Amino acid sequence: MSDEFALIQQYFAPFSSQIGDDCAELIIPESMRLLTSVDTLVENTHFYSDAPPNQVGYRAVATAMSDLAAMGAQPVAATLALTMPEANDTWVHQFAQGLGEALAVQKVELIGGDTTQGPLTVTVQVFGVVPQNKVLKRDGAQVGDAIFVSGPLGDAAAALTVMNGDWPGGLEHREYLLTRFYRPSPRIDLGLQLLDIASSCIDISDGLQADAAHIGRASGVKLAIDHRRLPLSPALQSVPVIARAKQWAMTGGDDYELLFTVPASAIAKVPKGCVQVGKVVEGQPQEEGGWKHFAD
């Protein structure tokens, strides 16, 4: 690594520990299981070149943390592999601020990383712990379970139209939508609460339809979603053709809300703010794209 690439690591020091050895160390409490997830964001694939660096940093951590939320884990650490064309101090400084802000929300430190020269690529790996035998999985949904989502859907997909200048809804909602895209809130607290309630869980990163199919396939059931129950933010409710908003809610990814199933006996324990959107039934999971006929 060139010296200048070694030097930019200084920007991560304020929220890093253990800099200086070949590996980072983690001590896992007894009786806990370690969970890990890795997510890569690539310039021009996952974010635009002119995206604010602090937002890219924030989002990289938040989206990775969302995978921990989906399994009911408590975050304990993160690592960063950052590849960039040149050691751009200004960019890294802002990127590091956003990254550090998202880490601080979860009270975790960056325990290691690698900085290399090449096309702009951000790979964040997160670590969490969950009590043994309590982890939330995709394969536990049972026929008769209720299907819930943790909040409004489709906002991140709508945010892309704001960036492109195509947003058809009320102009006053643009800031809200961009915030939902760049600063997703991983539902860590909800995931912890769901450990004793949900029969299956996933975070909605590929879109409700695709992620419902993931649970369906893993559990050998079908998740029947009632499109009339999809929670829409005031922003999406302002879209003139509501079918378009519902399409975003059904197929748009990157919202990072949780989708989970709950046995009838536990419905009363589901935390406030979650919305029932359907029921687990017998049958094959919907094919990708199979929800289109639900559109108004």
Added chain:
Amino acid sequence: MSDEFALIQQYFAPFSSQIGDDCAELIIPESMRLLTSVDTLVENTHFYSDAPPNQVGYRAVATAMSDLAAMGAQPVAATLALTMPEANDTWVHQFAQGLGEALAVQKVELIGGDTTQGPLTVTVQVFGVVPQNKVLKRDGAQVGDAIFVSGPLGDAAAALTVMNGDWPGGLEHREYLLTRFYRPSPRIDLGLQLLDIASSCIDISDGLQADAAHIGRASGVKLAIDHRRLPLSPALQSVPVIARAKQWAMTGGDDYELLFTVPASAIAKVPKGCVQVGKVVEGQPQEEGGWKHFAD
């Protein structure tokens, strides 16, 4: 992720477990500490575009594992974040074979990953365990300790001249040098043996001179290397101007041998094949480039 990018993950299935949930799980034995390290290889920065894909896969795992060796850890798992311009089945198939081969050497599985579209970038994160309080670090070198390396140095730097058509040594050594570059052998077994012997340890990835300075800075001492003792392979001994070979051995990176210090009382226990190259003395670590005056 597009379907075709999801599909290429099938090539990693033969040596993967746990595919299907948002996170991978790791169970860490009681009384063990978890170590992790992440390394990114970027096309045209760390390997040439025409590099054989299986060699890139092998090397990505082996170089990451070398960080575990440097701390005396036993590898237990790995994850992969692969970014590539298009879902090139042939490339991925060959890449996966090399990756799987390197994983099999260490008897570990790929427990998770992410596959994204963008410029070719390979990020491997490895996990290892080490008994509590036994980890090898950089900061334990003491004045009077002997300095050892685990094998011949400079081969990987010489391999670059083979690739460029500039190799000045015997033509019969080309294959050996390319193998040393593409298929480094992380010194896992040696690292485990050194847990009770070495006072400090690092893997030689930046070059002997730079990595000796890393130990020196962390330990507050100076590592005095005797350039006459540098172990050179028969390939490097065939170079007409031997000073050039010694320069590679002193400054060339990517050999992934171990550099470690040993108290006088433990020298007899150092495994065979390791070579003493100097002694820890009082003083400031050499500056980068400071070894130049040793060249013949």
